[in-house]
Amino acid sequence: MDSLSRRYISNGLAVNLAKYATNSLNSPVPVNDVKKYVKSILHSKWQSQWDHKDTNKLHSIKRLIACWPSLPIRKLDAFLTTLRVGHTRFTHRHMLLGEPAPLCTACQSQMIVLHILFECPQLLPLFLYRS
Numbered sequence: 854m855d856s857l858s859r860r861y862i863s864n865g866l867a868v869n870l871a872k873y874a875t876n877s878l879n880s881p882v883p884v885n886d887v888k889k890y891v892k893s894i895l896h897s898k899w900q901s902q903w904d905h906k907d908t909n910k911l912h913s914i915k916r917l918i919a920c921w922p923s924l925p926i927r928k929l930d931a932f933l934t935t936l937r938v939g940h941t942r943f944t945h946r947h948m949l950l951g952e953p954a955p956l957c958t959a960c961q962s963q964m965i966v967l968h969i970l971f972e973c974p975q976l977l978p979l980f981l982y983r984s
């Protein structure tokens with residue numbers, strides 16, 4: 854197929870698409886309604902994939918794929934995200950240095966954000982009295 858034939862076919866395709874778009878504008882269903890419908894289908898499929906992926910360790914942190922509300926101060930928002938994900942310099946520095954994971958001095962559990970903030974019976978009173 855020479856370039857003239859290809860151009861003729863692509864021009865024909867463009868004309869057909871333009872006719873289709875023009876006809877769809879005359880459709881009784883508004884374009885915004887179609888967009889919302891397609892968006893809701895894609896959102897539910899994405900949520901379904903998020904829910905059924907076996908190796909999704911972030912699912913326990915974020916069950917819904919909708920956006921988290923963001924804080925107005927960027928630095929605080931980034932800090933909150935690192936806590937949510939559980940990857941802080943304190944808890945993951947050992948991976949970069951090739952050292953063993955740090956252990957809690959109170960109960961000898963692995964030092965992870967979840968343990969520090971919620972699980973450790975020795976550290977929990979520290980956080981309760983701060984607020």
Ligand SMILES: [Zn+2]
Binds near residue numbers: 958960961968972974
């Ligand atoms: Zn502990």
